[in-house]
Amino acid sequence: MNAEVTRIMSVIEGGDARASADLLPLVYDELRLLASRRLAGERPGQTLQATALVHEAYARLVGKGNEHWNGRGHFFAAAAESMRRILIERARAKNRQKRGGGARRFDLRAEDLTVDAVPEEILDLDQALSKLSAEDPIKAELVKLRFFGGMSLPEAAAFLRISISTADRYWAYARAFLFAELQDKAEPQA
Numbered sequence: 001m002n003a004e005v006t007r008i009m010s011v012i013e014g015g016d017a018r019a020s021a022d023l024l025p026l027v028y029d030e031l032r033l034l035a036s037r038r039l040a041g042e043r044p045g046q047t048l049q050a051t052a053l054v055h056e057a058y059a060r061l062v063g064k065g066n067e068h069w070n071g072r073g074h075f076f077a078a079a080a081e082s083m084r085r086i087l088i089e090r091a092r093a094k095n096r097q098k099r100g101g102g103a104r105r106f107d108l109r110a111e112d113l114t115v116d117a118v119p120e121e122i123l124d125l126d127q128a129l130s131k132l133s134a135e136d137p138i139k140a141e142l143v144k145l146r147f148f149g150g151m152s153l154p155e156a157a158a159f160l161r162i163s164i165s166t167a168d169r170y171w172a173y174a175r176a177f178l179f180a181e182l183q184d185k186a187e188p189q190a
Helices: 002-013 019-039 052-064 072-096 119-135 137-148 155-160 164-186
Strands: none
Touching: 002 019, 002 072, 019 052, 019 072, 019 155, 052 072, 052 137, 072 119, 072 155, 119 137, 137 155, 137 164, 155 164
């Protein structure tokens, strides 16, 4: 099946838009699992379903016309990034609809990065992640792969072509960096 996915990706890269219809059934279950993992932390009342997130992310991935993936891992990393962007766009839209402001509490456990996906918190996380990316793009990519992509540490390390011990150090640093950034956001403004 992996060989078939790779073959179809090559056909899509060659410009055959019809091949994208052949790719979706092969990757749908994994994309749905990825979306379900990402949406599992959402608060009750979330209107976006995993199926809708998969379809929107997939449409963005294959609808550009300039697709180029270096294998399956790259495709799923691109899918995770697309899902992240969709969720951030939705958070920004919801944030524009809300009134008020003030300090917000962001739940970040020391042993793992989690978020309850309140729109303001997603935006705060995105801003902190942008800061980390400016400082160290590989550490930021590791966070994206783990948090938005649902990858395990060994999977993310393999994708980034770094050792697991390096990935573990990067993960610890990134969590501490993001925790500090998000704590600053949670502090009451004087």
